[in-house]
Amino acid sequence: MLYGIATTIFLFYIGFSIFFYLFQHYFFFRPELLQKSFQYKYPFPFEELNFEMEDGGRINCIYFKVPNSRGIVYYLKGNSKSIKGWGKFAKDFVSNGFDFFMMDYRGFGKSRGHRTEQTLFNDAQFVYNWITERYAEDRIVVFGRSLGSGIAARIASWNRPRLLVLDSPYYSFYHNIRRYLFLFPVQWILRYKIRTDQFLKVVKCPVHLIHGTRDRIFPISHSEKLAAINPDNIHLHRIEGGGHNSLPNFPEFYEIIYDLLDNRVMEKQAMEL
Numbered sequence: 001m002l003y004g005i006a007t008t009i010f011l012f013y014i015g016f017s018i019f020f021y022l023f024q025h026y027f028f029f030r031p032e033l034l035q036k037s038f039q040y041k042y043p044f045p046f047e048e049l050n051f052e053m054e055d056g057g058r059i060n061c062i063y064f065k066v067p068n069s070r071g072i073v074y075y076l077k078g079n080s081k082s083i084k085g086w087g088k089f090a091k092d093f094v095s096n097g098f099d100f101f102m103m104d105y106r107g108f109g110k111s112r113g114h115r116t117e118q119t120l121f122n123d124a125q126f127v128y129n130w131i132t133e134r135y136a137e138d139r140i141v142v143f144g145r146s147l148g149s150g151i152a153a154r155i156a157s158w159n160r161p162r163l164l165v166l167d168s169p170y171y172s173f174y175h176n177i178r179r180y181l182f183l184f185p186v187q188w189i190l191r192y193k194i195r196t197d198q199f200l201k202v203v204k205c206p207v208h209l210i211h212g213t214r215d216r217i218f219p220i221s222h223s224e225k226l227a228a229i230n231p232d233n234i235h236l237h238r239i240e241g242g243g244h245n246s247l248p249n250f251p252e253f254y255e256i257i258y259d260l261l262d263n264r265v266m267e268k269q270a271m272e273l
Contacts, residue, residue: 021189025115028147028173028192031108032082038110042087044094050110051126057106057113059123064090064100070261071139071162072099074131076124076148076155082109092254096261098141103127117192121154128155138162141261144169146218146244150194156207157199164207165260168215168244171222172197200229207234208260210253212242 040048044064051059062083073093077086083104090100106115106123113119131140140161144152149169156164170176173194178186200207207230211223220238227236237256239247247253 017185017189021191028079029105029107029115030080031105032080032084033107034082034084034109036110038084040084040087042090044090046087046090051130053113053123053126055113055119057119057123058111059103059106059127060110061101061103061127062087062090064094066094066097066099068097069099070097071141072101072131072135073141073143073261074128074152074155074161075100075102076142076144076152077102077104078146078148084109092257093261096258098261099135101127101131117194120151124151124155125158128159132159141165143167146170150196150199153196153199153203154194156203156205161205163260164203164205165257166196166207166209166223166226167247168211168218169196169209169223169226170194170218171225176218176222197226197229200226200234203233208256209234209236210239210247210256211236212239212244212247212250214241215244217244 040046040062042062042064044066046062046064049061049063051061053059060083075086075089075093077083083102086102090102093100103123104111105120106113128140128142137160141163142152142156142161143165144150145167146169149166150173152164152166153169155161173192173196174186174190175197177190209223209226211218211220213220223236227234239250239252239256242250242253
């Protein structure tokens with residue numbers, strides 16, 4: 001009888017590990033698919049761009065421009081929906097004199113192709129290279145929200161943007177998933193590790209973390225640990241009572257962003273590094 005119970009537990013363990021390895025993208029990503037003919041509509045002028053990747057993938061993006069811009073915000077979005085809805089956040093930046101650029105990851109919106117952790121990084125870097133052909137790096141702000149915070153940190157670690165802002169970030173994807181699957185060999189079955197902690201160790205530009213104290217998806221302890229990596233360069237902004245998806249409901253959220261986008265603030269921090 002004990003042998004039968006042990007066999008059942010072992011088979012469940014192996015079966016779940018295989019299932020999680022094969023289908024984890026259904027847990028982590030909640031994309032919205034759009035037809036190629038879909039027309040975006042926003043209250044600000046914008047351009048829709050498509051990049052054809054060497055491996056056959058396609059990256060769909062939106063690009064907002066303002067007259068006499070102060071720079072550009074490269075926004076890496078979260079794990080749900082598509083840029084159809086996420087594009088609304090452009091207003092928070094174009095209203096402050098910044099151009100705005102956002103991409104859809106593969107399998108989201110009109111973007112297509114096989115998605116892996118490495119393709120997420122490579123596609124984001126491809127777009128960053130395109131941006132640097134039009135803007136000096138000291139005019140680029142990389143902004144990552146939730147899932148996009150780890151990708152944004154990876155891009156900042158490879159480059160030298162003016163500023164890195166992470167909204168509700170995670171210490172690492174591996175660290176967060178291990179909290180729930182601590183009995184399983186996460187290091188072997190997790191295909192998206194996204195080590196934000198490792199990336200921030202080599203980021204040279206000023207880093208600012210914005211996190212709500214009541215975030216139940218990525219508790220604020222994630223940002224506290226990230227800030228501790230390099231306290232002289234990584235600054236944590238707490239929003240009391242803020243949840244993972246409710247930060248835009250708090251006036252201080254915008255106050256923090258607008259202060260960070262102020263050229264005098266960015267210039268002062270750049271000189272201190």
